[in-house]
Each structure stands twice: as C-alpha cells, then as structure tokens.
Amino acid sequence: MKITMIGTGYVGLVSGACFADFGHDVVCVDKDAGKIAAIESGRMPIFEPGLDKLVGDNAASGRLTFTTDLDAGVKGAEAIFIAVGTPSRRGDGHADLSYVYAAVREIVEALDAPAVIVTKSTVPVGTGDEVERIARELKPDLDIQVVSNPEFLREGAAIGDFKRPDRVVVGTTGSERAIAVMSQVYRPLNLNQAPLMFTGRRTAELIKYAANAFLATKITFINEMADLCEAVGAEVQDVARGIGLDNRIGAKFLHAGPGYGGSCFPKDTLALVKTGQDYDAPIRIVETVVQVNDLRKRAMGRKIVKAMGGDARGKTIALLGLTFKPNTDDMRDAPSLAIVQALEDAGARIVAYDPEGMEIAAPMMPKVVMAKDAYEAADGADAVVLITEWDIFRALDLKRLAAAMTGTALIDLRNIYPAGEIEAAGLDLSRVGG
Structure with a gap:
C-alpha cells in the first residue's frame, strides 16, 4: 500500500x-x-x-x-x-x-x-x-x-x-x-x-485529548500530594507506591516532580479546556490541573532558593537536565525554563548540562552557561539541582560532585537518590515530597 x-x-x-x-x-x-x-x-x-x-x-x-x-x-x-x-x-x-x-x-x-x-x-x-x-x-x-x-x-x-x-x-x-x-x-x-478500535470520528478526536488530560491530572495530583507530604512529614514515594499498587489506579504517572511539559500535555489540556468552554461543558478538573502545573514550575525555583538558605543572589547553581523528560531534545514547556527564570530573578548565576537539549535550550536561556558534563557544571557551584532524570544522572560519582562544588546543597527534583547516599557524600539533600 x-x-x-x-x-x-x-x-x-x-x-x-x-x-x-x-x-x-x-x-x-x-x-x-x-x-x-x-x-x-x-x-x-x-x-x-x-x-x-x-x-x-x-x-x-x-x-x-x-x-x-x-x-x-x-x-x-x-x-x-x-x-x-x-x-x-x-x-x-x-x-x-x-x-x-x-x-x-x-x-x-x-x-x-x-x-x-x-x-x-x-x-x-x-x-x-x-x-x-x-x-x-x-x-x-x-x-x-x-x-x-x-x-x-x-x-x-x-x-x-x-x-x-x-x-x-x-x-x-x-x-x-x-x-x-x-x-x-x-x-x-x-x-x-x-486492538484496532473503530469509533465515530468525533469520539476518536476526543479520546486523544481525554487521555492526555487524564495523565496530566495524575501527574498534578501526585505533585500536590508531594507538597502535602512535605507539610505533614510523610514520604510521597511511598504514598505513590501505596496507591499505585491498586489496579484501579496504576503506578504509571505517579512520580512527583517539577511539573509536566513537552509538546502534548500543556497544549492539549489547554485546548480541551477551551473546547469545554465553547460547548458550555466546562471541565473544572482539567482547568485546575493547568493552573496548578503552571504555578508549580515557578514554585520549584523558590524551593531551590529555600534549600540554599533563602538567598541565591550572587551564587552559582548547576542544573542537571534541561529537557522536559529524558531521551528527547524537546524543550517545549520544559519546567527548566520557568526554573531558570525564577533563579535568575533571584540573582543567581546558572550553569547547566543536558545530554541532548543544550543546543535547543541555549537561545531560550541566553544567560545560562552550558557545560560539557555534570562535573564541569558543578565546578564551583553553591548548589546542584537535578531536573531531568536522564540515565547518565542516575549513577553520578557523588563524592566527585561534592568535591567540585563550593556549597553542599543538592536539590533532587526527581527523587533519584536515597538520602543516605547524598549524606555519605557530604551533601545536604532537598527532595520532592519527603
């Protein structure tokens, strides 16, 4: 054919x-x-x-x-x-x-x-x-x-x-x-x-938006649970596992982090909200998901500053990962964009490394210095922030990272590392939801 x-x-x-x-x-x-x-x-x-x-x-x-x-x-x-x-x-x-x-x-x-x-x-x-x-x-x-x-x-x-x-x-x-x-x-x-599923044409068009909106809702839900966990002294990863083992809920898309981005979820949730409004059938849950996710990305910048003692002015912060997710060079609506803006507004100097996204990211964040690897990014940094969970960041030499840094703050926005490993390297860990 x-x-x-x-x-x-x-x-x-x-x-x-x-x-x-x-x-x-x-x-x-x-x-x-x-x-x-x-x-x-x-x-x-x-x-x-x-x-x-x-x-x-x-x-x-x-x-x-x-x-x-x-x-x-x-x-x-x-x-x-x-x-x-x-x-x-x-x-x-x-x-x-x-x-x-x-x-x-x-x-x-x-x-x-x-x-x-x-x-x-x-x-x-x-x-x-x-x-x-x-x-x-x-x-x-x-x-x-x-x-x-x-x-x-x-x-x-x-x-x-x-x-x-x-x-x-x-x-x-x-x-x-x-x-x-x-x-x-x-x-x-x-x-x-x-399964090859034949439906009406309008139904097929809506299935795509409904699927993305539901997944975006799961992400946003666990992110808000992470905030609650931090407030009450609970552990969001255990909460996610505890609810994800329920077959009615499922474990996928229950990983707390800095918010969703990319080419699909941001524009598709917004388009679905607009469609609901046009047909006088507002989708209040998705409207809230869009608002909460937008606010969360900027809030991650404040979280980083707080982990540094509340003042980032004149300090150097190393960002590991810029793309919205690993195994892509896509920077569309990536959380790193809002995080960089928040940190620059706070007076910080930013150095970053991403395995695939730096060429696309560079014109979007012109003040950011791009490094050749994670350790060069950390050299002289007051804090290191893990933003994107690339495989290459899952087994860093933490002692080497700590030796390169000036400060001791490591902010893990993807909950990659156990607290014990970070503490053993002489670093102070700040996580999401724990």
Whole structure:
C-alpha cells in the first residue's frame, strides 16, 4: 500500500518510518527543503532513540522516500496522513488548525483518484467535519473519506509505542471503504494483537485529548500530594507506591516532580479546556490541573532558593537536565525554563548540562552557561539541582560532585537518590515530597 505522510515533524517522521518498516511504501512530504535534505543525508531533525537507523534502513530499501513536492507525493496514495503542527493559538489557547486546513486544501487539489485523508495531528472535536467540508467543496465528485487516527507516542519511546501500541483508535463516519483502508494500513500489527478500535470520528478526536488530560491530572495530583507530604512529614514515594499498587489506579504517572511539559500535555489540556468552554461543558478538573502545573514550575525555583538558605543572589547553581523528560531534545514547556527564570530573578548565576537539549535550550536561556558534563557544571557551584532524570544522572560519582562544588546543597527534583547516599557524600539533600 502507498501511504503519504504530510509533515516530517515528530509524529510524521516516526509514523512514516514505522509504516515503511511494516512494508508499506511511504512518501514523507515537507515544505522545508532544508529539513528534507538533512533527513536524506541521515541527520534527524529531532532526537529519538533508534530513529536515525530506522529511517536510514527503510530509505535504503526504497520503501521510505522524502519530497517537497506534495502533488507528486499524493499521487497513487490510498491513505494520506496529515501530521502537521497544531500549536496553541496565541491569545486564546485554542489549537491553531491553520496548518491542518492548508494541508487539506493542497492535498485535495492534488488528488485525482479516491483516497482516505487521515488526521494524525492532535485536533479538537469537529475538525474532521471541517476537513470533510473543505474536501467536498473543492472536489464534490471525488470519493474522499476523512478519518481521525490520533497518535499515542511517548517521546523517547515512540518507535516501541508505534509498533507495540496499547490500542489503535480510528474514527470514521462508518464508511466501509475507509474502514477497509485503515484495516490494511494497520494489518501488520495483527501479529502483536494490538486492538484496532473503530469509533465515530468525533469520539476518536476526543479520546486523544481525554487521555492526555487524564495523565496530566495524575501527574498534578501526585505533585500536590508531594507538597502535602512535605507539610505533614510523610514520604510521597511511598504514598505513590501505596496507591499505585491498586489496579484501579496504576503506578504509571505517579512520580512527583517539577511539573509536566513537552509538546502534548500543556497544549492539549489547554485546548480541551477551551473546547469545554465553547460547548458550555466546562471541565473544572482539567482547568485546575493547568493552573496548578503552571504555578508549580515557578514554585520549584523558590524551593531551590529555600534549600540554599533563602538567598541565591550572587551564587552559582548547576542544573542537571534541561529537557522536559529524558531521551528527547524537546524543550517545549520544559519546567527548566520557568526554573531558570525564577533563579535568575533571584540573582543567581546558572550553569547547566543536558545530554541532548543544550543546543535547543541555549537561545531560550541566553544567560545560562552550558557545560560539557555534570562535573564541569558543578565546578564551583553553591548548589546542584537535578531536573531531568536522564540515565547518565542516575549513577553520578557523588563524592566527585561534592568535591567540585563550593556549597553542599543538592536539590533532587526527581527523587533519584536515597538520602543516605547524598549524606555519605557530604551533601545536604532537598527532595520532592519527603
């Protein structure tokens, strides 16, 4: 089957490469000629473990190709996926669908045979209806079916998530042809017995937002429990384990920290809040989650200053980890951004190290000095702060770290280290929720 993927961002490139690895013939289309040239030369626009090899292998086999020519890219395709950005719209927080609708118009203008247009981008409820309206308006006599197929990929584990999904959600209006095409697209997953879930199109669009909002709520809940634990003298990791062992709750997304960030949770929770308001069905829980998470990131800056005796002016603070999570170079809405701003406002000098995110982070935090490793970052520092739980930070030589520092404060915002190990190295530990 020939599949066309419009957009070579995170979702488009990972999905296109995985479909090609399933044996489909995939053409990835992007207007950015520089990005296409870079991918073809083996340079990925994002950091995702295993993606460079997956793309390279499938490009070498001829199953995966790249082009800036959309007209040529869609010719003969049975399924055309739209995987362009849907950022929060400036001013009101709604998802900006301008890239989606522009892609739809170009796709339909180029089509001369029946096809299924699939929205892979995260889009609000009702977007598929508008996509269908545009298609009908431009080519009323052509059989174009519109399907919603939301992605559920975790950055840092996207290839495994795509190939071994918990479920594949496909939203249609009941078209037998659309169902047949999408069943063929995902047929290779039959061996893994991945559930292929067909729903109404609006239902599929809402499932994506509901899933992300629920996970964001779990994160925010345990973060507030962490604050309560600190106030009453309890241990949040034990609380999380105690409730997570309940099968009705589950252990995932119950790790207290500095708040959620990334490309999905912040914009998707905000978009869901706006959708609820538009339909006069406000989602008060999610509204509170958004507010609490925004406040928490800044509060982490105050927590660090407090651990330093309440005064950070003129002092040097080393930050370990800048990306919103490990195994990605994504800095979008990363807690480190708010933390850096709070510490700079408090008069601190910041030195940082991140295994993958420094190139992207540097222009976002121009006053921060970037180090070559954790120990260089800690050299002369009054405090060290663990922000992102990269594997490389899980087995630091704590005595070497302490010897490099001027001060003794270690603030662990991911609860990586037991108190005993920190104390044995001669450092003073400040944790989250304990």
